[in-house]
Amino acid sequence: MIEVKDLTFSYGKDKQILHGLDFTVEDGEIFGFLGPNGSGKSTTQKILTGILKGHGGKVFLFGQDISTVHTQEFFQKIGVLFEFPYLYANLSAVDNLKYFSSFYPAVRLRDIGELLDMLEFKRDFLKKPVSSYSKGMRQRVSMARVLLTNPRLLFLDEPTSGLDPSGAVLFRRIIEEERQKGTTVFLTTHNMLDADLLCDRVAFISNGSIMALDTPQNLKEKNSSHRIRITYLYQGKREEMIIAASQLESGISFPYDEIVSVHSQEPTLEDMFLQYTGRRLT
Amino acid sequence: MKHFGALLMKDVRLMVSGKFFLMSLGFLILYTLYVNFGYIRFMDVGMYQVYMYDPEGTQKEASSLVHRVPSEKELEAALLEDDNGVGINASNGKLQVLYSEESKKAGCHKADYAISLLRQSEKYNARIMGIQTPEQKARRDITCELLFFEMIAVGFLGIAAVIFKEKNMGVIRVCAILPVKRNWFLLSKITVFLLSDLVFAILLTLFNVGLSDTAGILPGVLLQTAFLSIIMALSGVICALLLKDFRQFTLAYLLITIFAATPVFMSANTPIKLEWIRFHPFYHIYMGLKNAYFEMSGNSPLYYLGCLIAVGGLFAVTLYIFRREMGKER
Numbered sequence: 001m002i003e004v005k006d007l008t009f010s011y012g013k014d015k016q017i018l019h020g021l022d023f024t025v026e027d028g029e030i031f032g033f034l035g036p037n038g039s040g041k042s043t044t045q046k047i048l049t050g051i052l053k054g055h056g057g058k059v060f061l062f063g064q065d066i067s068t069v070h071t072q073e074f075f076q077k078i079g080v081l082f083e084f085p086y087l088y089a090n091l092s093a094v095d096n097l098k099y100f101s102s103f104y105p106a107v108r109l110r111d112i113g114e115l116l117d118m119l120e121f122k123r124d125f126l127k128k129p130v131s132s133y134s135k136g137m138r139q140r141v142s143m144a145r146v147l148l149t150n151p152r153l154l155f156l157d158e159p160t161s162g163l164d165p166s167g168a169v170l171f172r173r174i175i176e177e178e179r180q181k182g183t184t185v186f187l188t189t190h191n192m193l194d195a196d197l198l199c200d201r202v203a204f205i206s207n208g209s210i211m212a213l214d215t216p217q218n219l220k221e222k223n224s225s226h227r228i229r230i231t232y233l234y235q236g237k238r239e240e241m242i243i244a245a246s247q248l249e250s251g252i253s254f255p256y257d258e259i260v261s262v263h264s265q266e267p268t269l270e271d272m273f274l275q276y277t278g279r280r281l282t
Numbered sequence: 283m284k285h286f287g288a289l290l291m292k293d294v295r296l297m298v299s300g301k302f303f304l305m306s307l308g309f310l311i312l313y314t315l316y317v318n319f320g321y322i323r324f325m326d327v328g329m330y331q332v333y334m335y336d337p338e339g340t341q342k343e344a345s346s347l348v349h350r351v352p353s354e355k356e357l358e359a360a361l362l363e364d365d366n367g368v369g370i371n372a373s374n375g376k377l378q379v380l381y382s383e384e385s386k387k388a389g390c391h392k393a394d395y396a397i398s399l400l401r402q403s404e405k406y407n408a409r410i411m412g413i414q415t416p417e418q419k420a421r422r423d424i425t426c427e428l429l430f431f432e433m434i435a436v437g438f439l440g441i442a443a444v445i446f447k448e449k450n451m452g453v454i455r456v457c458a459i460l461p462v463k464r465n466w467f468l469l470s471k472i473t474v475f476l477l478s479d480l481v482f483a484i485l486l487t488l489f490n491v492g493l494s495d496t497a498g499i500l501p502g503v504l505l506q507t508a509f510l511s512i513i514m515a516l517s518g519v520i521c522a523l524l525l526k527d528f529r530q531f532t533l534a535y536l537l538i539t540i541f542a543a544t545p546v547f548m549s550a551n552t553p554i555k556l557e558w559i560r561f562h563p564f565y566h567i568y569m570g571l572k573n574a575y576f577e578m579s580g581n582s583p584l585y586y587l588g589c590l591i592a593v594g595g596l597f598a599v600t601l602y603i604f605r606r607e608m609g610k611e612r
Binding site: 046049050051052072073074075076078080082084086087088089090091099100102103104145 | 284285288291292295296299447451452453455456458459460461462463608609
């Protein structure tokens with residue numbers, strides 16, 4: 001779906017932002033692009049969505065060179081969720097969606113009411129202007145705008161930003177459903193939970209270079225100490241023991257009365273990001 | 283065309299919510315009241331009354347417009363009462379012209395006028411230029427000035443306010459990923475403002491110049507209004523896209539309106555002649571509008587070429603800045 005070869009980009013002569021990125025995103029994959037602010041992830045997304053021109057290297061989307069495919073047909077096939085919910089504040093949710101949908105062929109469009117229901121949008125606000133909405137409600141309308149046209153490729157920039165925990169769970173479920181329909185998702189985020197729960201593969205980007213690219217599980221396993229922390233009760237006292245995972249194969253070798261918890265000492269994606277890039281995500 | 287229609291509707295709604303049309307209507311009412319109940323009445327100064335004391339009846343050809351008085355005292359009394367009047371004392375066989383201190387500057391003209399009324403047989407009549415009455419001329423003059431001011435100051439401000447709104451809402455970035463040609467976003471705004479300005483020009487001319495005179499001058503006036511409206515709309519978009527916020531814009535707005543309008547009005551309507559004014563683009567546009575109001579064919583093909591180049595150049599610059607704005611971070 002997406003093929004990027006030696007992608008470079010500079011703002012002006014001296015300010016090089018991207019230093020030769022190489023990656024591919026397969027059809028129906030959720031690909032996470034993780035990096036802190038200023039790492040080049042937004043610039044990459046802007047190049048992929050055709051907003052920024054003048055890049056070096058090659059970028060192919062839908063099998064075609066991006067430099068030549070910025071036609072109306074191209075924009076009909078992609079959906080872009082920005083980091084902030086950009087909507088007309090004087091229009092209602094329905095009017096915003098009607099306006100944005102007017103640029104797409106009717107056959108591609110989903111039902112606005114059903115979509116807003118799916119996103120658990122409060123019905124009382126359907127006809128009120130966006131200026132009266134909370135950030136979470138605006139984010140729901142923005143997501144509706146993106147999904148309204150049944151895009152084949154979704155670019156989502158911090159999709160769960162501004163949502164409460166239940167809203168974030170809902171959005172993750174919707175993104176997962178989109179993938180099951182065959183939609184490819186390019187997810188730009190510095191939310192490790194989103195990346196870990198949703199992404200098939202993630203790329204760590206720092207200072208315009210990809211420092212690591214793999215599945216979240218592989219990244220964590222490769223760098224795992226393969227140790228397990230066991231919390232248990234013995235003779236009325238709470239104790240903790242860290243053992244090698246291989247030791248468990250022969251059973252628990254120390255005396256105990258009750259096992260309270262067993263945790264793998266596997267690193268988090270955040271730990272991995274720090275290890276590969278030397279920087280924290282936030 | 284369906285896409286363009288959607289853009290137009292959205293821009294109209296933005297303007298309605300920004301109360302732009304209401305503001306234009308308010309200005310239209312204000313200008314109309316000013317012209318009809320203020321300016322025209324103020325400009326309607328009666329002609330000079332001529333009073334003459336001629337006890338021996340030496341001025342036999344005197345016009346019936348001359349008021350004869352029976353004594354010198356009454357002549358002075360008439361002039362004291364009518365500051366604008368002019369007196370002739372023909373009692374000594376010579377003509378002595380009298381006028382009050384207040385109207386000293388116009389005195390020579392008054393004297394010439396008064397004496398001309400005494401020599402009716404000489405047929406000394408000035409050639410009458412044009413067919414408009416002084417009131418018609420005054421109406422066209424002030425309507426032209428008000429329309430020019432409206433385009434320069436109010437229209438410019440209106441489109442900038444719309445762009446600032448869209449900038450603050452961030453929706454310009456969404457335009458970048460919609461399957462619509464980029465220049466349509468600009469064209470729709472320009473079209474809405476152009477149509478609004480043309481309607482304003484029609485109504486302003488109709489209400490202030492009068493129905494019978496409007497029909498003849500309207501095509502020319504609308505053409506000049508269109509040029510000015512598009513140029514000001516594009517300038518407003520450029521300023522709004524380049525400047526950070528409305529406060530910065532207010533300063534730029536003051537500078538533009540003062541420097542665009544003041545020297546033009548001064549040069550065109552006062553005896554002050556500025557040598558460099560021929561290099562001022564708005565002077566030519568103002569004169570183009572004035573020529574249209576007075577049905578004069580003073581606009582050369584070079585002027586129209588200049589207008590088209592200005593519109594094309596400004597549109598290209600606006601499109602470039604608009605594309606740059608779409609790629610910006612919030």
